[in-house]
Amino acid sequence: MTASGRVEGRRRGRPSTGVRDAVIAAAERILAEEGVARLSTKGVADRAGVAESSIFYHFRDRTGLLQAVVQRHLRPVKDVLGDIDAHRDLRADLVALMEALEDFFVATIPVAAAIQSDAELRARYLDRAQEADIGPHRAVDAMQARLAAAQPSASSAVNLRAAALLLVGAAHQRALQRHLSPASAFTSLPSPADIVDTVLPLFG
Template sequence: MGSREEIVAAAAKVMREQGYAHATTKVIAQTAGYSEAMLYKHFRDKTDLFRSVLAEELPALGAALAELTADPGQAPLRDNLLRVARLGLAFYVDSFPIAVSMFSSRELLRSHRDRLRGHGPHLPLKGVTDYLRAERDLGRIKPDTDVEAAAALLLGACFQQAFLATFEEREPADRAEQLADVLLAGL
C-alpha cells in the first residue's frame, strides 16, 4: 500500500471516530504516519480527501448501481433489489458517522456542499432511480411505477436503519431482505 492509500485509510478511520468537521488534515496525516505536506501532495484539500474516502473506503454502492443500470436483466429482480438494499445499508452505516458532523453548522454544510462540485448525497438516489427505470423499461416492474419514489423509499429505509444503529451504538439489523421484498411487492 502506498502513501496515498494509507492516507485515505487513515482519513476514513479519523473521520469515523471524530466526524468530518473535527477531522483535521494534520491528525489524518499523523495517523497515516506522514506529514501534512505528503497529504497535500495527493489531495487538494479535506473535501478532496473526503470524496476519496467515499469512493475507496466505503461499500461500492455507486459502482454496483452503474453495473445494474447498464445490464439490469442479468439477475432476478429480487436478487438485484437485495443487492442494492445490502449495499445501501452498508454504505449508510459506514458513511453516517463521517458525514453527520457536516450538519453541525450551516456554514460548514454550505462550504462543503459548494466544494463537492456535483458530487453528493443525491448520487445514490439517482443511481437507484436509473436502475429502477431500466427495470421498468425491460417490463420487469409495473409500467406506472414511480421509480423516483420507489428509490427514495428503499434508500430512505437504509438511511433510517443506519441512523438508528449509529444513534444506539449497535450493529445494524440485517433488514435487506425485508426491505427488498416489501419494495418488490409494490413494483
C-alpha cells in the first residue's frame, strides 16, 4: 500500500522466487491426474497460483515446461555421476547409477507418455532435444563411460555400449513395471544389485 492509501499492483519484472518450482510441480500434478490434454499454460498457472505470463517468462511454452520437468528429475542422476570415482568400487557405482536412473524414469514416464500422445508437441520436443543433444541416449552414454573407466582394456573384448544398454534398459523396465504392473510382479523382479552382478562377469 502506498502513502496515499492506494494498493500497489503486482510488481513487474522477474517473477518472485519459487515461481519456477511451483509451476513445474503443478505441471507434474496435472500430467499425473489429468493427462497432457489438460496441460495448458493457463491450467498450469491456475494450479500453481501464478500469472500465466510467468510460464512464458521461465519456459517459453509447453515444450519448454516439459523439458524443465525432465531436467528437474535429472538432478539426482547428475549428483550420482558427479560422485563417481573410477578408482572406487565399480559395482557400487553401477548400482547407485541404476537406482538413480530408475527413480528418474519413474518420475518422467508420464512426461514421455504426454509427449508421445501429441504429434505437434512431440515434433517440437524432438527438435529442441536434438539442438541440445539430450534424450535417453545420454543415460546409455553415462553408463558406458563408467564401464570404460573401470575396464579400459575390456573394450576390445566386451561391447561396452551393449552392456550399458542392458543396465539402463533394466532400470527403465523396473520403472515401467512400477507404473503398470501388479505389485507382486514388480517385487519378483531382480534388484539393481542382482542385475549389476549378472553383467559384471562380462568384465572378468
